[in-house]
Structure formats: structure tokens, C-alpha cells
Amino acid sequence: MNYLLHILIMLCIYGILALSLNLLIGYAGLFSICHAAFYGIGAYASTLLMIKAGFNFFPALIGGIFVSSLFAFLIAYPSLRLRGDYFILATLGFQLIVYSILYNWIGLTRGPYGIPGIPRASLFGFEFDSIPLFLLLNSVIFLLVLFFVKKFYFSPFGRALKAIREDEIAASAMGKNLPLLKIWAFTVAGGVAAISGSLYATYVTYIDPTSFTLDESIFLIAVVLVGGSGNMKGPLVGALFMILLPEALRFLGLPDTIAPNVRQMIYGILLIILMRYKPQGIAGEYKFE
Amino acid sequence: MERRIASKVVNLTKSFGGLKAVDSVNLDFIKGRITGLIGPNGAGKTTIFNLISGFLIPDQGEIWLEDKRIDGLRPWEIARCGIGRLFQDVRVFRNLSVLDNVLLGVINPPGELLVNAFFNSKNIKTKESDILKKAREWIKFVGLEGKENSPAGSLSFGQQKLLALARLLIGDFKILLLDEPTAGVSPLMIKPLLDLIRKIALTGRTVIFIEHNMNVVLDIANWVYFLDEGKVASFGLPQDVLGDPDVRRAYLGI
Amino acid sequence: MLAQFIANGLVNGAIYSIVALGFSLIYNTTGIFHIAHGAVYAFSSYIFYTFYRNLNFPLLPSFLLGLFSGVLLGIFMEILVYRPLFIKKASSGIAIVSSIGINVFIVNLIALLYGNETKILFPGVQKTFQFGGVILTRIQVAEFVAFIIIFSIYFLLLRLTNFGKLIRAYANNPTLLSTFGVEVSHVRSWIFAVGSLFAGIASCLVAIDVGMDPNVGMPALLVSAVSMIVGGIGIFESAVIGGFLIGVIQSLVVWQISARWQEAVTFALLIVFLLFRPQGVLGRRKRIEEI
DSSP, X not given: OHHHHXXXXXXXXXXXXXXXXXXXXXXXXXXXXXXXXXXXXXXXXXXXXXXXXXXXXXXXXXXXXXXHHHHHHHHHHHHTTSOHHHHHHHHHHHHHHHHHHHHHOHHXXXXXXXXXXXXXXXXXXXXXXXXXXXXXXXXXXXXXXXXXXXXXXXXXXXXXXXXXXXOHHHHHHTTOOHHHHHHHHHHHHHHHHHHHHHHHHHHHSOBOGGGSSHXXXXXXXXHHHHXXXXXXXXXXXXXXXXXXXXXXHHHTTOOTTXXXXXXXXXXXXXXXXXXXXXXXXXXXXXXXX | OOTTEEEEEEEEEEEETTEEEEEEXXXXXXXXXXEEEEOSTTSSHHHHHHHHTTSSOOSEEEEEXXXXXOTXXXXXHHHHHTEEEEBTTBOOOTTSBXXXXXXXXXXXXXXXXXXXXXXXXXXXXXXXXXXXXXXXXXXXXXXXXXXXXXXXXXXXXXXXXXXXXXXXXXXXXSEEEEESTXXXXXXXXXXXXXXXXXXXXXXXXXXXXXXXXXXXXXXXXXXXXXXXXXXXXXXXXXXXXXXXXXXXXXXXXX | OHHHHHHHHHHHHHHHHHHHHHHHHHHHHHOOOOTTHHHHHHHHHHHHHIIIIISOOOHHHHHHHHHHHHHHHHHHXXXXXIHHHHHTTOOHHHHHHHHHHHHHHHHHHHHHHHOSSOBOSSOXXXXXXXXXXXXXXXXXXXXXXXXXXXXXXXXXXXXHSHHHHHHHHXXXXXXXXXXXXXXXXHHHHHHHHHHHHHXXXXXXXXXXXXOBOGGGHHHHHHHHHHHHHHHOTXXXXXXXXXXXXXXXHHHXXXXXXXXXXXXXXXXXXXHHHHHHOTTTTTOOOOOTTOO
16 A cells, blocks of 8 residues: 555656656757756755755755756756757756766765755644655645646747747747747746655655666656657656556566666667657657657 | 838848858838849848848848847847748748647737746736737638637648738738748639738838749839849839849849 | 876877767768767677677777677667658657667666676786876877877868768758769768767777776767867867867866866866857857758
């Protein structure tokens, strides 16, 4: 039973990550390989606020969102004025440097040793210290994020992003300020991803850099592409599928030493097949034409 | 600058590799006038459009919008100054609905600001419903009523062109750059289209168009520039330019 | 001391330039941001290792087989992954995701078969040469000499041979080229072959020098891409400027700060150029929206 609840909690966490990455890939048409970096920045920022500054979970969550959005804005500003491929490279570089900092700046992050003993979320003395309670908290936050993201997707802002994705040249001939719109999309996406980071940190009560690697960013891209991008249900379908996939693999009895590599290989093949035969994923709208 | 001149280019030059696509071109576009740019393929006409609308940076020369210099501005800044463009290859947003396409044609709607995605004040809501009403009117005007929710990619080329036109017209531009507006449009639609262009010019807007169909040029152009190999080879009233034997030889091979 | 670190930087820069030339060849011609270049890089050295250490082949044949297998892998990627997308006129986003896919697949396959630990080909101390106050190992000198040879051949190849003309024509306008009856898909395969060859040479030399692990491909890819941007996109040989700049600056950072922040140099250089000179050292300023 607890196992099922764990899956649901991870579904919320990855659902939020997928919805935010979708704003970039499915709406603005921006391929970002650094989403795990924002996930990690959110996790570490809120953790440090809770442990070193004694913040409660909820203000720490806000702090994490703020720090992550700030970084997203700072990265987006130089990279989005330029060509598409430069942007992907910049996100790749950003992902690697964030990992490098999390790993090497031991004074701040304790590097590979990670940060243990993260307090559970609590509200006015009430602690969410059991799995069902945490699932409740998670679900509420997830629904809030869903509501928030939905407003974006269906707003004129979201529509303008879709225009950019469809045809940048036509969009700019219609007065759409491309860099500004992309920068805002990136900033919002980074901020929302941080929410997942905070939830993850307070759930597992231990974080280290290995959860926020390039492989994780690639996994998130796979989630959005498998489920489909450009609409609301695609990313959620993707999160469901990709979370259940390793569980299905576990039934096949792969030894633990090679399981991570085999999983990655499957993601790789999945991406290739998807892009070739079904770029809109299972339930998506955008076909990358 | 004369109050009458809506836009002009001065000594405009652009090279690609070693080739001068546009060579010291001078053009004046008078307010309310319909000016045609004609010439053989590769003469530099679309390049001039790209330069005016900001998709290319000139190597030399100036581009003016009334008394403001606009060369070097980004395409969306130029659009917001009031220059709109109809592309030769149409460029509708294929995966978006017809309605969404036209809604996107509005220049800088307040709803597009990030904050207004949430703080949906009554002011914003009213503006948005105005825009929606106008969009539906333009869709009806170009004859695409009933197709508002169809994806733009499912329309025929001619219909996409009408959609692009509706999308352009809702933008309320002062100057319209039309790249081959009648190409691909069914013969029945050409006359209403030309009437529409004439009406637009009568409201004081400036129309500049590229065309290969000489009948269209003779029908609506007030003034014509004939371009050949990147230079202005001839200009004047349409019947004069098209009657010029040198032009006929260069362009029509006659 | 300074001279020693600069010499080290130049040697590293030589290696970076070789692998970057391969990447930039592929990008400047086909427009594909070939992230899997890193996988080809890693794959070559592992095949080299397999022949030399596991199958006990002599050094030179193992080296050549490593290169050859890298070339085969590159061509294989072009035919199996990129060409179908090219035929469908898929967007570059699709190509990049596919590139990520095959990169992930190959790298994890290597890790699966060989394990994650670093493999060393020549344990022990290397013979060295001395140039004034500077000491370089034999392999370091070989790396630099290899760069000079490869760069000279590449430079002449692009300008004097028919093949070079084909490549430059393809970079300029592939559709036009095909109307002249040139089998364009063959040109693409050759481009991937040469690009992958360069990756293989770089990685096998590095394997002799310091060994390898399954994840060497990604830093190599990053260096390649940044070198290309720093040098300037659109010019085939410009990546060399970036390669040497990264090599020397990294070395100075190791000397003055710490080896830990080496990789950050690449990224910092990228940010500086993106902010102040996105067209690179040799490139021309172009509008993003240019049709």
C-alpha cells in the first residue's frame, strides 16, 4: 500500500516537472537540457533555507522558487537572443556547471556527501510525517500548480508562445517580442521546477547531486516527449508512463548492477523511435514540424 | 521629410557572398498610395521586403518610416511601428486554429503580458473580448466563416492566404508589405481581393506589393518600380513602365 | 613554470581542436548538432582498448581498428538515425533529440559491457622529452604533432581536392548540389566518416595518454561545440581557435586556481562569447531571424 502511495507521490513530483518543461518544449518550442538543474537548485535552495536559516517548509519552498527563477532568468537572457542551437548548447553547459557546483562546492552543498536530515514539511506545528499525509500535501500542491499552469497554457501569453513554436519568423512579423517571451517562459519553467525540488527534498529527507544530473534532464525530456507536448494531458501521461516503466522492468528481474544502464538504453531507443515515428508522443499535440 | 512620404529607402545595399542582391536602391512610398515592385526573379524584391521588415540587416543605406530611421531594428519592433507583412509562402501557424491565427495578429495585446495571464482584470477581459469579436469579423470578411476551429494546416493554399490576410488586417498597420498577394488565389477571389486593397489604401494606409501578374499591377498600382539585378531600372506610372520597350525586353523577353 | 603550463595547454588544445574540427565539419555542412559525436569519441577508444588489451593485438593495428570502428559508428548513425529524419524534412529539434537518444544508448552500452571505472592502457611513467624548461611526455608530443598533420591535410583537402569542393558545395546549398547529379547522401556519409575519424583520433590518443571511462564523450562534445562557437560558425577551420583557447585557459586555471574548476572554463568561455561576440572570432554578425 505504501508502495502505491510512493508512486503517487513521485507522480505528483514528476508531473510538476513535466508540466513546467512542457511550457518550454511544447509551447515555446525550446529544447532545454537543463531542467534537472532547476529541479536541483530548488531542492538545494529550499533545503539550505530550512537547515541553515531555520525556515519552515513553505517559506523555503517560495525561496527555492525565487532562486531558481532568478537563475533561469540570468541564463535565458544571454542565450535566447541567439540561434536555436546555441540555446540548447547553453542549457547543456548550464546543466553541467550546476552539477559541477553542487558536487564541488563542498562548503555550501557538502558535495557528494549530500545533505541529510532534511526536516519534514510542517504547518503551524502540524507535521506531514507519514506517507499518506505527505501524499495529501503533495496532491494539494500539485493541483495548485496544475491550476497555475493551466492559466498560462490558455492565456494570450501561452498562445503567443505557441506562435513562436510554430513559426518564429511569422510571429516576429506580427510584433511578438521573441526574446522577451522566451525569457519569461524559461523563468516560469525554472521556478515551477523548483517546487518539485522542494517536495522531493522534504520527502526523501536527503539530497545529493546525483539526483540532478544530465541523465535526469534527459529523462525529463523523455517524459515530455513520450507523453506528448503542447497540451495539458501529454506531460501527465508521460510522467505516468515513465515512472511505471522502471517498475515494469523490475518485474523482468534485471540485476541491480546493470539495471540503471539498461534503463538508460531503453530511454535512448525510446527517444529515437519516438522522433522517427510518433513525435507527438502518446497524447500530445505538437509534432515538431 | 515630406509629410506625404510614409516610408523610404535610401541607397539600400545588401550582398550575399559576392553577389549584390540589392544595389544602392532608392524607393519612395507615398502615403495612401499603392506601389508595385516588379521585376524578374532574383531582382531583389523579396530581399528589399526582408530588409524593410527587419529580417536582414542592410550592408549600407537607410530605411525610414516617416521621420524615424528603422534599419537595424528587430522585426517585431518594426511590426510594432506599424509595418505589416504578408509572406509569399503564407506562413500560417499550421497547428493552431484559424481563430488563434487571427487573434495572434493583434499587435501587442495587453493580455499577452505575463502578469496578465493571472491578474485578469475586467479591463483586460473587455479588451480580450473586443479582440475576439474583431477576429470573428475578419474571418467572416475573408470568407472563412465556420472554419474558426479548424487547424490552419488543413486549409487549402488559397484559404491559407485569406487567413494570412485576415491575420494581417486585424493588425491595423500603417504600411502593408504584400508579397505576391494574388498568387495561388482562385480567379473568383482576385477581384474582391483587389477591391479590398484599394479600400485599405483609401483609408490612408500605404500598400507596397510584389507581383508577377501584370494585370493586377495595371489594375491597382498607383506607382511602379521595376527592379532588375538589384537596381531600380525604371519607375513611374504602371502603364508607362510596362509599356517601356526596355522593360518589356528585360522582363517579358519581348 | 608558466611555460610548462602553457605547453600543457597547447597539447590539450591540440586534442580539443581535432575533435572540434570533426564536430564543426558535421554542423557546418548538415546543420546537425551531433551530440552523439561524444559517443563516437568514447566508442573509438573502447574498441581500441578491446583489441589492444583484451585481444592482445599489437598497438598500431589496435589503434587503427579503433579509428575504423568510430568511422563505422558515425556512418551507421547517419544512415540509421539522421537520414530518415532528413528525408522527412524533420526539424532540427527532432534531430537533436534523436542524437541525444543514440548518445545515451551507446554510452550506457559501453558502461554495461566494460564497467564505469577508468581504464588505463599504459600504466606507469611515460618517457619524456625536454624542450628548454618544459617537459612533455612522448604521447603529448605525438598529440601535438598529430594535430599539425591532421590540420594541414584537412586544410589542403578542403581547398585543393574535389572532395573538399563537394563538402563546401554541400555546406553552401545541398539541394543545388543534388541537381548537378551528385549523390548527396554519399557526401553526407563521407562527412560523418571524416568527422568521426577526427573524434576517434583524438580519443585514441587521449586513451594512450590518460586512459578512458564511458563518460569521456560529453566533455569532449561540450569542448567541440564551444570551440566551434568561439571560433565562429560557418568557417570550417575556425574551431581550432576555440580549441586552443580553451586548452590554454584551462591549463592556467589548473595552475592558479584548482583542477576542479577546469570544466567550468569551457562554460565560462561560452557565456562570454554568447554575451559579447556570438558570431565567434571569425564569424559575421547574423540576425537570428534571417530567412
